[in-house]
Amino acid sequence: MITVPRGLVLFLAGLFSAYHVVLGIYSIDLPRTPGPTIFALALYALATALSLWPSSPMRMGLALAFFNVAVCVVIPLLVGSQLDGSARNGYATWYVAAVGTLMTITATRRRTTLAWVGVGALVVHTIIWAGPAQLLDMGVIGSVVWVTVAVLLARALAKAGRDARQYALAEREATEWQAAQEAHLFERQMRLAQTLRLAAPMLRHIIDRHGELDADDRQECRYLEAAVRDEIRGRKLLNDAVREQVMAARRRGAIVTLLDEGTIDDLDGTELEAVLDQLAAAIGESTADTIIARTAGEGSATAVTVVGLSSADARLSALGQDSPEPEVDLWLEIPRDPATASALGV
Structure with a gap:
């Protein structure tokens, strides 16, 4: 012009x-x-x-x-x-x-x-x-x-x-829309690739067995289904270490739920890896029956909150007493800043 x-x-x-x-x-x-x-x-x-x-x-x-x-x-x-x-x-x-x-x-x-x-x-x-x-x-x-x-x-x-x-406004909106669509496409492709990597061996096993699965195979399918669900709901809460510890916790009988609300999308690189490594360590060290990891609210200094619940003592029910609420076995707030985490000894 x-x-x-x-x-x-x-x-x-x-x-x-x-x-x-x-x-x-x-x-x-x-x-x-x-x-x-x-x-x-x-x-x-x-x-x-x-x-x-x-x-x-x-x-x-x-x-x-x-x-x-x-x-x-x-x-x-x-x-x-x-x-x-x-x-x-x-x-x-x-x-x-x-x-x-x-x-x-x-x-x-x-x-x-x-x-x-x-x-x-x-x-x-x-x-x-x-x-x-x-x-x-x-x-x-x-x-x-x-x-x-x-x-x-x-x-x-x-x-x-x-x-x-x-x-100019229309061009900016079109650019943002295109970027969002490309990001969604990349996200879908990445999730599909991860799902295929998880499920392909079991799918081949099911084909080889002509759909006739024993109890162990069925349980393994449940574990894989939960892992695929993590890829959808957990998103940025997952890396190889977290996946490994989550699967180990499920194999010992724990119920693990990962929920990513999108509040850590701005974390990347070493900051995100530091948060996920702390999350993996917390899950691996916990003996709770139910573990819930969820991203904190918008604007919070905390990145991820981890809660572990242990079931009530079954002996109390046998004695005729009311079963108490599950006990909190683990409560951890992982900060967004790795330096803050080091200072708190997390």
Whole structure:
């Protein structure tokens, strides 16, 4: 996209406005009273300087816009009071182009309604002071055209800016959607590959046995089903060490549940491996009957919470007493920061 430096635009606008000031000074007729014309020139120069101030925002302040309109009303009255509306005044009607220029700047800076008011005041003054026939001769129509073009350009540029922002937003959303789809595809492929690696030997064994499995084979299928479920629900809670310890715990009769809520997706590399190694060690050292490992909530300093529950003593039920709730055999909070884990001796 080709852009024009703002400084260059302001310089050209200032140069064009200064040209009207030069014409106004040149047209001062000393036999007449120069005071009103000089005051009009000073007002115009002040309004132009404020309107083209380099550090001003793109949208003109409302107070400045009203000031510009007031200047456009006052200047024709001041200068016109020293001229004869029925005669050809030449460069003495410099204020017509000056008003058009000032209102063009106002319209460009997104105060289109007030720009129409300012140039409309010029039209009304000219009709009353010199008659409708002078609208073309004095260049009033040209000033109206300038403002019209400025308004149309301002609206077109504003629409182009909105469209560009919408296209950028749509492109960003499309890129994010594509990245998410690719991530989901990669995740599915990885999970399928892992599932195939786990289940392929047993599937071949089932084929070789023509579907006739003994008790040990059926139990092994249950272990494999639980391992496949871990790949779906456990996601980032799994590495080779965790898989090995989970399978060992299940083989000794424990119930192991892994739940990944997606709150450790930002962990990667050594940080994630440190968390998973601590999780594997906790599962391997626990003698609990039920082990639950779950990622902590969003914004927590804890990465994974591990809970181990032991069943109540069966002898209490034999004596006719109510069985108590399962006892907590293991409670471990694995922090996200490996340095914190080392300091706590985890």
